Amino acid sequence: MIQQFFILCSGADRDVLDTCSRGEKNKYAGIGATVFFTAILAAIAASYALYTIFDNAYRAILFGILWGFVIFNLDRFIVSTLKKRDNWWKEFGMAIPRLILAVIIAIVISKPLELKIFEKEIDRVMLSQKNDYTVQNQGEILAAYTPEINKLDAEITGLKTEIATKETEVNNLYEIYIAEAEGTAGTELLGKGPVYQEKRDKHDAALEELTALKAANADKIAFAEAEKTRLRDEFNTAVSTSQPIINNFDGLMARIDAMKELPWLPSLFIFLLFLAIETAPIFSKLISPMGEYDIKLADHEATIKAWSAQKAAQRKTLTETDHILNDRIYTDIANEEELYNYKKKMAKEIMKRQQDAFYRRQTKILG
The missing domain is CATH 1.20.5 (Single alpha-helices involved in coiled-coils or other helix-helix interfaces)
Incomplete structure (x- = not known):
């Protein structure tokens, strides 16, 4: 029963094969088993690849099974259409398109399984990439807000400098009228005379200007600080909004790109393994001599052609x-x-x- 199923998978003509020896039946049962298990691996690989896309196990399994049937049908077609003839070079020429198709199928099957086998290593590479993307994203967002923040900082610094300059002026005027009262500078007359009063009035006027300047600049500084706080909040909001996009950057293409950062030799061996599995039925037909089944099939086709x-x-x-x-x-x-x-x-x-x-x-x- 199992042998008949694998013969069906090989695409051989069962009516002709039933008249052949047991060895021929075992040969084509082995070819059919290779085709069948390749389709199983293709279904598993496709299910994993689609799960990384849809993030839904049922949907991924459904499409994976469908993909397995597609690969099964292609492999069965490739094997069944390759017929043995007496001319080896002609057979090889006929097999070249089928070998190219087999290579493509091997790549499609092996790549998702490579992603699963090296999943932990890929996760480590992707974590490093996400960290780099996070730093780069924050830098790009910060660059958009930096000019305006720098402008506000310069404005605040200018307002504080203006107050400091006025305070220095008031302090100097204070020292001048005190020195005039003490007789150590100016007219050098001890006491509070007309010159002292004039210098005192000038100091008091500057002090009033300083008080008014402090009040006005304090409001401006408070407004600028509030603007800086608003910009910082916008920056944090932009970062928190874009961060989930970076965190979810783990799709199929992202994993394939991350796998390129890993050593290429293990990946190559896995690909060669699936390539050997995929091309084994074709090469087994090419290198094997014409068997009883091939002779009878050729005779059957020649009879139909002559008739x-x-x-x-x-x-x-x-x-x-x-x-x-x-x-x-x-x-x-x-x-x-x-x-x-x-x-x-x-x-x-x-x-x-x-x-x-x-x-x-x-x-x-x-x-």
């Missing part, structure tokens, strides 16, 4: 003979006087009826 050619020749002969007979028959009939007179009579009758019909129609039109 078909014979039927075509018979149809051609019958058609040519029929044409010759028809020519002779109609030639003999054309020379018979009786047929001539009868056809002449009928022609006259038809012409009379046509004339009568024309006359009736013209009379009806003229009223």
Whole structure:
């Protein structure tokens, strides 16, 4: 039962193979088993690859099984259409397109399984990439806010500098009128005279200006600080909004790119393994001599071809003979006087009826 199933998978003609030896049956059962298990691996690989895309196990398994059937049908077609003949180079030329297709199938099957086998290593590479993307993303967002923040910082620094400058001026005026009162500078007269009062009034006016400047600049500084806080909040919001995109950057293409960072030799061996599995039935047919099944199948096809050619020749002969007979028959009939007179009579009758019909129609039109 199992052997019959694998023979069915090989695409061999069971009617011909049933007349062959047990060794031939085992040979094609082995080829069918290779085709079947390749399809199983393809279904598993596709299920994993689609799970990374859809993140839904049921949907991934459904499409994985469908993909397995597609690979099974392709492999079965490749193997069944490769027939043994006496010319090895001709067989190899016929096998080249099938080998190219087998290589493509091997790549498609092996890549998702490589992703699963090296999953932990790929996760480590992707974590490093995500960290780099996070730093780069924050830097790009910060670059958008930095000019405006720097402008606010410069404005705050300018306002504070203006206050400090005014404070220095007030302090100098204070020292001047104190020195005038003490007689250590200015007129050098001890006491609070007119000059002292003048310098004191100048200091008091500057002090009032300083008080007003501090109040005005404090409001401006508070507004600038509030703007900086708003910009920082916008920056944090932009970072927190874009971070989930980076965290979810683990799709199929991202994993394939991450796998390129790993050593290439293990990946190559896995690909070669699946390539060997995929091309094994083709090469086994190419390198093996013509077996009993191949000889009988070729004989069966040659018999059908000869029978078909014979039927075509018979149809051609019958058609040519029929044409010759028809020519002779109609030639003999054309020379018979009786047929001539009868056809002449009928022609006259038809012409009379046509004339009568024309006359009736013209009379009806003229009223």
